[in-house]
Amino acid sequence: MAIEELTPQERDSWLRALPKWSLARDGRAIERSFEFADFAEAFAFMTRIAIIAEKRDHHPEWSNVYNKVEIALTTHDAGGLSLRDVNMAKKIDKIV
Numbered sequence: 535m536a537i538e539e540l541t542p543q544e545r546d547s548w549l550r551a552l553p554k555w556s557l558a559r560d561g562r563a564i565e566r567s568f569e570f571a572d573f574a575e576a577f578a579f580m581t582r583i584a585i586i587a588e589k590r591d592h593h594p595e596w597s598n599v600y601n602k603v604e605i606a607l608t609t610h611d612a613g614g615l616s617l618r619d620v621n622m623a624k625k626i627d628k629i630v
């Protein structure tokens with residue numbers, strides 16, 4: 535079954551519920567940056583997310599430089615944002 539892209543109204547209303555995330559320039563992803571004490575902490579955080587991503591079959595686009603992690607959430611199968619991204623953002627906010 536196809537995954538539904540959020541409407542602009544749904545997207546804006548979810549973004550208000552996720553104040554630490556911002557909309558990507560193209561409107562198709564939400565983004566958040568994280569900073570940790572060191573690489574070990576950053577990578578431990580990424581490991582936790584990786585396990586959740588595998589379980590949910592929903593994977594982040596991300597990068598890591600030493601103690602910094604940048605995450606973008608988008609749903610490739612929907613060509614933009616879906617509820618899967620919202621739920622993943624909520625989960626990440628909880629574990630960070």
Ligand SMILES: C[C@H](O)[C@H](O)[C@H]1CNC2=NC(N)=NC(=O)C2=N1
Nearest residue numbers: 591592593594608609610611612
């Ligand atoms: C075949 C596999 O289930 C799909 O490609 C999954 C994998 N992980 C995914 N992750 C993300 N972010 N978006 C997707 O559409 C997606 N699809």
